[in-house]
Amino acid sequence: MAEDELIARARDGDPDAWRELYESLTGRLLVWLKARPSGDVAAAPEDLVSQSWLVAAHSIADFRGDRDAFAGWLFGIARNHAASARRRTLRRATAPTEPIGISELLTGDGAPDLADKVAGAEWTRAVLATLPEREREVLSCTEVAGLSSQQTAVALGMTATAVRVARHRGLSRLRRTVPEVSPTPG
Template identity: 55%
Template sequence: MHTDDDQIARAKTGDPDAWRELYRAHAGRLVVWLGTRPAGDSAVAPEDLAAEAWLVAAQRVADFAGSSEQFAGWLFGIARNLSSTTHRRSARRRTDPGLPETVELPAADEIGEADGRDWVRRALARLPPRERDVVACIDGVGLDVAATAAALGMSAVAVRVAHHRGLRRLRAASVSEEGQSVAAASSRSR
């Protein structure tokens, strides 16, 4: 059984300073992570889902038992559930035109800083959902294995395996793209 640390105990009593500290620690990472997940509905921004996750967390904080570090996994789990619900609702209502099945990834030298984020999203979108979510949690927003496992409802071993497989797939895709870029460049110079 987990016991609450001081910050969580204060948050449960409604202490605004405790909530501010939790927000500062997790809000930015939560929005970034939600931006890597398939939204399903282009009208629902990652910021909207994050705000809804914070509201749900505030309503259910009395049910949470743990430290402020474990709070991240719990909060990300709430956000994952909200994101999945939004995605399912969108699929039922067909409110989003969707993305094409194949996504062309540009060569690394063709990517500007703003386009780099889009490239990362497209690269992650090519991974199976489980691997995409794990790589986004660990490498995208810096959660540890335990928080990632809590956020995604997986065991720590499954998180490690999915992380390894996801990185291996990304490396293979990157090497494949580099080879195609070199071949295209040499054919243009002839």
């Protein structure tokens, strides 16, 4: 695929090249995003366009191709952002209910379970607080949030090997110190 002079100039940071690309593609991208079935997505098409251009500006150094390929690449970025926004909206969807006061929660049938959960969360925070920051972050991701080593590595900006080592060290440290800490008062 032939390298386009406009793309090469944009890669070099030429503001006129970026302006030309932006003006030629943004309107079409916005119309395309507005025409797609959104499914009650919280992100506006204008926001998705902005996010797409930010990714394109950040990743242009890795792009190879002409204007047509750039347009396809940019639309693919926008499609991915729209899909992520849709998934995020679905995860955050809530069903409206009547507000319940904390006193009602503590006196209801589930009060012992709730008290156990609160005590367990406080105990977990207290135990993790005894660890060095790196081990605490890794164990929070892997053991508390349930992320894999690879997901934790991406989230924390580490290698998967470093995550496994920090996890091993943190769990070993906890095995030595947890008997000193009790999850129940007393």
